[in-house]
Amino acid sequence: MFTLIKNANVYAPTAIGIKDILVAAGKIVKIENHISADALPDIDVIDMQEKTLIPGFIDGHVHLIGGGGEGGFHTRTPEALLSDLTLAGITTVVGLLGTDGATRHSESLFAKVKALTTEGISSYMFTGGYKIPTNTITDSIQNDIIFIDPVIGLKTALSDHRSSQPTVDELARMASEARIAGLVSGKCGRIVVHMGNSPKGFDPLFELIEKSDIPISQFIPTHVNRTKHLAEQGMEWLKKGGYIDLTSGVDPDLGARGSIKTSSFFKQCKINGLDTSKVCISSDGNGSIPVFDENRALVGIEVAGFGSLLDQFKAMIHIENLSITEALAPLTLSPANMLGLASTKGSIAVGKDADFLILNEDLSIEHTFAKGICHVKAGIAQIKGTFEK
Incomplete structure (x- = not known):
């Protein structure tokens, strides 16, 4: 139900520093310096260890x-x-x-x-x-x-x-x-x-x-x-x-x-x-x-x-x-x-769709999240199209 991204170096695309990002129902619902997972049920916590997060x-x-x-x-x-x-x-x-x-x-x-x-x-x-x-x-x-x-x-x-x-x-x-x-x-x-x-x-x-x-x-x-x-x-x-x-x-x-x-x-x-x-x-x-x-x-x-x-x-x-x-x-x-999509796309902000990338130090893509779901993890596609092998 919830995903908590912790300790991400966020470019929104403006640099906003190390932040925690809470995702629910495909949306970004909170961005703060620290978000506790204690009171949230069914939560998946992912520590980014200060890796770069971009839209x-x-x-x-x-x-x-x-x-x-x-x-x-x-x-x-x-x-x-x-x-x-x-x-x-x-x-x-x-x-x-x-x-x-x-x-x-x-x-x-x-x-x-x-x-x-x-x-x-x-x-x-x-x-x-x-x-x-x-x-x-x-x-x-x-x-x-x-x-x-x-x-x-x-x-x-x-x-x-x-x-x-x-x-x-x-x-x-x-x-x-x-x-x-x-x-x-x-x-x-x-x-x-x-x-x-x-x-x-x-x-x-x-x-x-x-x-x-x-x-x-x-x-x-x-x-x-x-x-x-x-x-x-x-x-x-x-x-x-x-x-x-x-x-x-x-x-x-x-x-x-x-x-x-x-x-x-x-x-x-x-x-x-x-x-x-x-x-x-x-x-x-x-x-x-x-x-x-x-x-x-x-x-x-x-x-x-x-x-x-x-x-x-x-x-x-x-x-x-x-x-x-x-x-x-x-x-x-x-x-x-x-394209007229800025109300939900293009930046990391509360209320926007949870579409973001986690980058390695060399700027290669480690993870891809679309609508809050991890499609690519450690550079490997986790979700494939209906007829992909």
Whole structure:
């Protein structure tokens, strides 16, 4: 019934020192310097011995039912498994569709979101995809967001040879519909915009906010670090007050030619005095990593993993010399705010969901707790998905 975490060095993400944390019914109910277990029945006491405790990661861009397919049916990537997420420290996940909106469907994504929720982590989704008019579960973008609980916003694609080449007017109408739905339902109602390699980059988005009354905060441009041109435009977008989402697995050291490492980009934003509270990091996990030649013909394909989130967290600390608090924000509190989940997610506080990670001295993950349940213990998955071995 109760779990008492004792002597944890807590980053909430702000450092608050050595604390005891009492968890009940999946929530954090008390944080104090000392909490006695004597008067509490059925209590599990875990002494952290001053190990670091941080909020669980919020991954706002995951291909939960797989992605890919650019090279034929055999190149469709597989579904994400529960332990793939929890071993990477992900306690809240948001699924979406990618290039393939024909053999992948929002209805199937909804089913996967519900399955992961049943298996113990918090799961949400964006409706839509690359195709325009966009595919929805109900008869409209608005009704998907308003009436389907896990649906928090919309997905589309820009500046990519695989997109539906939407006009600025089409983008404005979709964004408006998602925005109204968000206002009515109390959800974020934002539109995730896949940004491709085209030289157009952010140009359609800059034109849209210039010509329409839709606020810049309505959009979540993602993969912003995939090229230097996008990165430069992304910083301009930040200056104007917009959100941006970086992809942790996009790394020039791992073969992503012309890209900017996430940790380096984030540090540069801080150096430039930009509002890094609107910079988020996601994995693009289980999505495909297609390689195209100069004629845009597919010449190779791989699957994105989830461990890059922790890798970039470490890089921000060990290489870019940022504090744990600074490095945590784009993985926890910032995405919670961007996705409209901050009332329950993104920080260690009384009343919030008991989603947290216990880190070893080298910042590797020792334990993962989601909604107060230990999913990973001593680096080993204790709870697995229904069909995991």
